[in-house]
Amino acid sequence: MKNFSPVWNYYSRKDVQEALLEVAKYREVVGVFSNENFGKRPNMLIYPNDILEMVKEGVVSFHGSVERWSNPMALQSGMIKPELDRLRIGWDLIIDIDVPDFEIAKLATKLVVEALRDHGIKNYSIKLTGGNSFHVGIPFEAFPEKINFQKTELLYPDLPQKIIEYLKDYIRDQLKEDILALDNPLSIAERLKKSITEITDKDGLDPLKIVQIDSMLVASRHMFRLPYSLHEKSLLVSLPVEFSKLDKIKKEDADPLRVKVVDKFLDRRIDLKDANSLVVEALDWSERHGITEEKVPYTGPKRIIREISEKFFPPCILKCLNGLSDGRKRSVFILPNFLRNMGWKWEKIEKEMIEWNKKNTPPLLERYIRTQLRWHVRQRRNLLPPNCDNQNFYLDFNVCLPDEVCKGGTEKITIKNPVNYPFRKMKRKQ
Incomplete structure (x- = not known):
């Protein structure tokens, strides 16, 4: 192996060995050679000598599993999910920000961290990959023990x-603005050694064609x-970095001769269960994006040709519009969709x-509101608000207050979706 001596000297450091062994607990760990080939799997690091023995065999880099296992050595290729589930005792969220330009990588990393902070997360960490970019991590201890009654x-x-x-x-829209503030699209393409068509779409620069954050990994x-x-x-060195030092970090700071083992990546502080809000928002977002266009049997005209005033709105929407302490973020999805279906112009909805x-x-943070509104305005069609019987919305935060119009002269709610309510109410007045 070329450069054996500096690799051996680096991994012979006691502080480096301790740092690797600490993060390697309950993980499958595999060595990677200078030709980028992986060593045997499964494997583990338990003792300092395990590190040195692998370096003797030509290992340069150590990669660990995102998942934590009760017994990593019991893993086998071809295992099905129930078998893996029995061995898995946790997992960490690793956000891999992949872009070949170091300054753009800093911009994207900063926005990801700010997004986590917007959601109340303090237990995050950042590290240089040792290449051109960064990883952002949230340890398993930050997540609730159960989500929707599942471990x-x-x-x-x-x-x-x-x-x-x-x-x-x-982060999409802000990332686009920040990249364009850094340089024009042609210059960005040159910096990335790409053609302009590779980083743009019909709406101009596409920031997620520049910064790859692939969830399928x-x-x-x-x-x-x-x-x-x-x-x-x-x-x-794949070097942990404090957020406050992100702007000033240079690749040279990761030179193994200069590195001091100080900061941690994926610090397992069990007192910080601060990822709850992020989980709720992500699941709500995912549910919204799973919505297919639904045809609602309007009792009025199929096409709204004029704006419908608030006096025809259902009680649940009026309750939301009066302000909330619970259900605020879910209402950021409900209200714009409802108002769009009421013929309101986008400028009025935003105001x-x-x-x-x-x-x-x-x-809520105004930045959060504006980010969500930008998502709504990008939609090519009018989405419906959630149906009345959706247990995760109106009923869950106590704004379902059915009146006679909702019940249609019966004892039960007969209206399917809040957008039906105004048409039923107008018909009753005719």
């Missing part, structure tokens, strides 16, 4: 995939380069939502 360790890879897709959508037995491991090609937020206790 969280059983929700891999579905839940982390949904979280990553949600975060990509959350979150798969069974997926590996990531461990913190304080060397990169198998660059021989730079209404900003004013509505001031009535909430407490108000």
